[in-house]
Amino acid sequence: MKIKLVKSTFYKEGETKKKLADFILGAQFLSMGAETRKFEEDFAKKQGRRFAVMTTSGSAANLLLLQALKNLGRLNDGSRVGFSALTWSTNVMPIIQLGMKPVPLDSELETLNVSPRILTSKIKGLEALFLTNVLGFADDIEGIRKLCLESGIIFIEDNCESLGSKVSGRLLGNFGLAATFSFFVGHHFSTVEGGMVATDDEELYQELLMARAHGWDRNLPEKRQKEIRLAHRIDDFFAKYAFYGLAYNLRPTEIQGFLGRDQLGYWDEIVSRRASNFTAFAKVIAANPDLISLELGHMELISNFAVPLIAKDKKTFERYRKIFEENDVEIRPVIAGNIVRHPFWKSETKTETLPNADFIHENAFYFPNNAELTEEEIEYLLNLLEK
Ligand SMILES: Cc1ncc(COP(=O)(O)O)c(C=O)c1O
Structure with a gap:
């Protein structure tokens, strides 16, 4: 798939x-x-x-x-x-x-x-x-x-x-x-x-x-x-x-x-699908000690854009990256990682310490969530998260 x-x-x-x-x-x-x-x-x-x-x-x-x-x-x-x-x-x-x-x-x-x-x-x-x-x-x-x-x-x-x-x-x-x-x-x-x-x-x-x-x-x-x-x-x-x-x-x-x-006209339908898909992914991520789980209990509704997979270290990140790539799931950096690490950024604030943005840059990617994911596709993704 x-x-x-x-x-x-x-x-x-x-x-x-x-x-x-x-x-x-x-x-x-x-x-x-x-x-x-x-x-x-x-x-x-x-x-x-x-x-x-x-x-x-x-x-x-x-x-x-x-x-x-x-x-x-x-x-x-x-x-x-x-x-x-x-x-x-x-x-x-x-x-x-x-x-x-x-x-x-x-x-x-x-x-x-x-x-x-x-x-x-x-x-x-x-x-x-x-x-x-x-x-x-x-x-x-x-x-x-x-x-x-x-x-x-x-x-x-x-x-x-x-x-x-x-x-x-x-x-x-x-x-x-x-x-x-x-x-x-x-x-x-x-x-x-x-x-x-x-x-x-x-x-x-x-x-x-x-x-x-x-x-x-x-x-x-x-x-x-x-x-x-x-x-x-x-x-x-x-x-x-x-x-x-x-x-x-x-x-x-x-x-x-x-x-x-x-x-x-599809706003509500799209949002509720993205939210319920995310709930399913977040549950499996929370149960996996190799991954860092988000704390979003304060949110009433999570209209997720794509699902972040945050590995606890670089080695785990590389392992999951390989699993997703080899199983034909498209993944990308979490937005752009730490944006000030990109070549365009020439500000004197380059040396600024942004430890968490750096951590996300190096140890995270996101994988698909959209309102048209089928149950079969969701199952497939959930299985990869359990590997
Ligand atoms: C946070 C954020 N701001 C702005 C944009 C730019 O939007 P557009 O692609 O419509 O120009 C994006 C694109 O994904 C984004 O993620």
């Missing part, structure tokens, strides 16, 4: 592709419009946020969010921004690209996430925390929220791997000022490429709308459009091409908006 990390482009692939083909045949325009707006509204509602802004990818969402915070003057050149060392490249890269100072934070081995303990040790001078919710897991994220609040730190979440996970009745992505999401193939649901920023902050929402598309006011609500034109003394003709703040073009297409609306 061969088990790949990504089984299909879409949940219910056949039906979705047919619906997509019909949509394209019937659509007049495919550039961003009503479908995308509707998806944003539906997503915001499902996530329990006031606003959502769709982008071309999760990476684009990260870049956009940081740019919007800079445009608003809430972050500045040189601002110190904490981030999880266990993360993806395009979580930390925009911090560097936008002239801010990235401060890597270690993870707890028991949760793979930053804890209040770790944040406290690096909190001095931080202006923002861009936390990654790793693989659908969280540490004491409420404690992190409180610490940021008390210290005047802007708290934002990269929730690209954790759609649907919950702690104390609250979805991950709803603890900070704003959160980003990815709809790339293999994530909880896919629009092929796609991302989102969600927030309750109206001022930030309006800045996101402008920074997503050229810096113009065209996508703003009418009232705000009028205000901004008046403030800058721009009449309706020149407003067509007036640019107010630093921006990009990170707009999705209607194809992505359509796909998002369709796949959003």
Whole structure:
């Protein structure tokens, strides 16, 4: 048997592709419009946020969010921004690209996430925390929220791997000022490429709308459009091409908006399957003394992205790596391991000690969990964990 990390482009692939083909045949325009707006509204509602802004990818969402915070003057050149060392490249890269100072934070081995303990040790001078919710897991994220609040730190979440996970009745992505999401193939649901920023902050929402598309006011609500034109003394003709703040073009297409609306309908089904698969894997991992078991009892719902196998030492890691590879199961590093060990990282903080991120880098990998795993495939994976 061969088990790949990504089984299909879409949940219910056949039906979705047919619906997509019909949509394209019937659509007049495919550039961003009503479908995308509707998806944003539906997503915001499902996530329990006031606003959502769709982008071309999760990476684009990260870049956009940081740019919007800079445009608003809430972050500045040189601002110190904490981030999880266990993360993806395009979580930390925009911090560097936008002239801010990235401060890597270690993870707890028991949760793979930053804890209040770790944040406290690096909190001095931080202006923002861009936390990654790793693989659908969280540490004491409420404690992190409180610490940021008390210290005047802007708290934002990269929730690209954790759609649907919950702690104390609250979805991950709803603890900070704003959160980003990815709809790339293999994530909880896919629009092929796609991302989102969600927030309750109206001022930030309006800045996101402008920074997503050229810096113009065209996508703003009418009232705000009028205000901004008046403030800058721009009449309706020149407003067509007036640019107010630093921006990009990170707009999705209607194809992505359509796909998002369709796949959003499967949210609950996808999340509950990923959660129950994870419970089965976690039970076997906990019973295996060669593996390190996560402590996630504080989480209400674990919408797992992929399953981490953390070996107790390098020799055990190599043994399990061989078992999985020889049995045709696709495995990858846990996100990117310690991201500051990658060649792009040239900061003076290179010598920083991040012992747990290093341990994960060297002794862990992840294997597939997705909503379409069959019982036979789950059994097959469980057997490998018992070897
Ligand atoms: C934590 C995290 N942030 C950002 C991204 C980037 O998302 P995208 O592939 O949609 O650009 C990923 C991708 O897997 C990720 O894991």
